[in-house]
Amino acid sequence: MEPTISTITPFTASNVKKCICGSCPVQTNSQCVKEKQATVKEALQANPLNTADIPGDYCATGVATCKDIDTKQICICGSCPVFTDYQLATHQPMGYYCRDGLAT
Numbered sequence: 828m829e830p831t832i833s834t835i836t837p838f839t840a841s842n843v844k845k846c847i848c849g850s851c852p853v854q855t856n857s858q859c860v861k862e863k864q865a866t867v868k869e870a871l872q873a874n875p876l877n878t879a880d881i882p883g884d885y886c887a888t889g890v891a892t893c894k895d896i897d898t899k900q901i902c903i904c905g906s907c908p909v910f911t912d913y914q915l916a917t918h919q920p921m922g923y924y925c926r927d928g929l930a931t
């Protein structure tokens with residue numbers, strides 16, 4: 828089954844590159860995220876992109892496949908250019924897409 832992709836924020840290499848999830852404290856200590864980050868350049872060459880290979884852009888792709896993230900830490904989506912570009916403050920949820928699913 829194809830993963831659900833948000834119709835609000837397109838799942839594109841351009842938006843993945845703008846995404847700041849990589850600097851988010853929620854992901855800092857995730858070994859799973861570290862492993863995906865090590866191969867993310869290659870993953871960005873794929874067409875279509877594979878959601879499971881990209882440890883970020885969750886507003887477009889939904890809940891993180893990495894389960895060792897720490898969602899007690901503070902989400903920084905509010906400082907992200909994608910959040911601003913697509914006016915995600917006017918959609919739900921308003922952050923923690925890795926935990927709560929994609930922007931709708």
Ligand code: SF4
Pocket residue numbers: 842845846847848883884885886887903904905907908909910915924
């Ligand atoms: S709004 Fe959050 S999940 Fe979406 S691209 Fe920005 S940092 Fe990543």
Ligand code: SF4
Pocket residue numbers: 847848851852853854883885886901902903904922923924925926
């Ligand atoms: S969606 Fe928000 S909480 Fe989750 S990793 Fe990205 S910035 Fe952090």
